[in-house]
Amino acid sequence: VSAPDRYPLELRVNGRPVRRAVPGSRTLLELLREDLRLTGTNLACDTGDCGACTVLVDGRPVTACLVLALDADGAEVTTVEGLAARWQAQSGAPPPTLHPVQQGFLDEGGAQCGFCTAGMVVAAAALLEANPAPSDAEIRAGLEGNLCRCTGYVKIVGAVQAAASRMRQARGPGR
């Protein structure tokens, strides 16, 4: 008895339903980049060492190169392309408002070559959802799994701090 070539998979990606039949070996990153053509998430190491492919699975950051697509069955996946809409849903901000982390990276110079940026902003968004008022050291620790070759992380930390204060403002006092 041979195993089937493909298995059924249902999940939501950036708020939209996806139904596919995929090989068991297909990674979530391959599903996103190749099947769904969501190329904002980058492949940089394929071994989970660099964080460039970080996406949210049910709100938790994962390196998509190490997750099998089938393991995301039934999950809600958010990629960099869906980050602004995620914030709009959370905050009531109108489109095309960027996620404050994206706006922070833009304003503060957090992206140079930009290859780590997609994973970096997704990881930072998750960090701020868990900890709305992080110290610089907490931001650095939270982004430890995301490598950047261009910025020395300085502007990235600044971008996340700018985002944190913007998000606190948006949520109003008492939050």
Add this chain to the structure above:
Amino acid sequence: VSAGRAARAFRVIGTRVPKLDAVEKVTGAVQYLPDLEVPGMAWGKILRTPVPHARIRRIDTRRAEALPGVLAVVTGRTVEQRPFGYARDHLALKPDVVRCIRDEVAAVAAETEAVAAEACRLIEVDYEELPAVFDPVAALRPGAPRIHAEFPGNLVNFSYRFSAGDVDGAFREADVVAEGTYTLNYVTTACLGTMAAIAAWDPRGNLTMWSTTQIPFLYQRDLAEALGISGDRVRVLQPPVGGNFGRGLDLYPIDIIAALLSRHAARPVKIVFDREEEFLASPTREPCVFTLRTAARADGTLLARDARVVIDNGAYVSWGSTTPYVMMTTLAGFYRCPNVRFDSAIVYTNNVYSGSMRGYGNLESTFAVEAQMDELAGRLGLDRLEIRRRNANRPGDVTPQGLRITTCALAECFDAVARDVARPLDRPARPGWRRGVGYAGMFHVGGGARVYRSDGCGAIVKLDDFGKVTLITGASEIGQGSETVLAMIVAEELGIPFGRVDVVNSDTAVKPWDVGVHASRTTFIAGNAALLAARDVRRQLLELAARELEEPPEALDVEDGHVFVGAAPARRVAYEKVVRAGHFREGGRILIGQAFYDPPTQMLDKDFRGNVSVTYGFAAQAALVEVEEATGKVEVLRVASAHDVGRALNPIGCEGQIEGGIHMGLGYCLSEELRLQDGRVLNPGFLDYKLLTAPDMPEILITLIETVDEAGPFGAKGLGEAGTIPISAAVANAVADATGVRVTELPMTPERVYRAIAAARSAGGGSTTRAVPPARATDPPTSEANPCD
């Protein structure tokens, strides 16, 4: 190129402008080369040798060719190709002999990447292993294995030999001589985006390449030559690239092989390196052994330097072999030093080969020079900053090679970092850790670098009938922010809001010629070209507006997208109206300005003399470190970095270059090492090749010093490499300050530092690791304001 606008305050220059491409990057809309799909595209994979030196007896590709989905299999025996690379000393696909572990033996094009990889596994190659040599010193010994038949002694036939003054006499007269040998490591650019290429031929024999190159026009010529076609057949497109840092400064086999596969498969072919391949087969910084002696008088005045460097070139010649060109410039020019001798040996080995990497040559020589500045200070009982100030370059100096120093704020840079590194630190001292501070400076080309016969760049500025400005520049964007700063220059000169300037810079069929991204040249050279082109179109705009406003052009000025009458600013007309008048009137005209800027500099002559750059950039850095005595672990707590930038056109970009440069330089110093054993790379992944992470990075305090260089665009000088250059020397000096031990080999891993401390201790503070007396014992404490105390 003079700014000519000193009277008026800048509106764009000097403001903090986010990168033009930032929105695409933060939203994921950016399309890097791996994201691109060309209709009909196939995938290519390269088969590399598993042994570092061998004769290829037989290549059997039949099983690969029979695999369903395979479109083409090529080997060095089945394709036509010509020698390529800096010295034209190799072929992209090796027909007979492999000389290092990255060597390309065959390649496959297939319908999918997986099929291409499977087909590579099905190719059978018989190798007859040859004796190999991996150590440059061993490679120079008589009887060493010969790597290229035409180079019997394994010496690359480049001679970089320079001498000035009476070196031996100066050493005889010296009051003190510092000596040392410094072993500098194999590192690699480790860009987050790997090397990639797409090649597509059209039926007329034209080749379009999507490439990660940073020298599109030289690449166009070199690739055509390697393929045996003429350069006009090659069009180069440069999608956004995930870092480069010098990696793309030469033509490499990936591009030739993509083109050969595409030709044989009659389909567009894409090759993207995986991470392991990137570590094996992208160019490295050259490892080298640097031997230096420095002579000084009792008051610290430098008298002479005598240096020799042995470079492990690897199996083929690329830019790594040319680093002595820069090394000697530092040796002969950084700090005033009248008598200089420099020699080099560049040695072929069976290791992977080196190319250019940010700050190339200068990190290496600065490390040696600055170690000895501290050693001289220690021996003479001088303050470490004082000896540097005493010997600092000054405006008007001419170095022994003939480099003409114009603007120079080196001494001010040292003042700034001495101040910043001494700021209070809100971190208590830890038991078992010793604190130390180290200083190092640098100078580097800041007004281009004439390493080719041209150092030029072209620019075109077009004004359209919506009042939008398009800058078409030869310069390439590789993530450093060049397009943003160039757009700022154009916006400033044309009196137009920054948001109305677009930049086109990624297609050789459209953009004017440029020699490439290197030597921190783009802001200066491409900036001057953009400024001149903007000035040209501004002149035309005023001529055209003169008719509309019924005033002579000299009476007109521009601001905020309008031409106005200087004496009556209310009388004004919008650009779009002027441009439309040009388009729709009889005898009409278009508004296009253009310029080619090639600076007034010289190539080094056969004696290595000449002024290669219009102006030079200077910087100083100070590092505050803690060293754990029990483990040898070095933690850098703070880096102060001060830079003579001429003018900070976009401070956010300046800081980004410096911060990123410090990250790269600290990695070189502390953690990064491409480890080779018998020619094999032992750590081809991010788990074992350690880039510094966010928590690893110190606090960074930056000072930008504006000397407003009259040759630069609005006074700017080059900066891109400066942050990388002195930092490893500053940290090594700080470790010596903390421990009394000088580590002369990079990276300064805990093991290496621990062993050096232990050896010094067992020798009773003695000399096996050439201990330097702790600087605090000798330096006047007031002038250094050491926060460790």
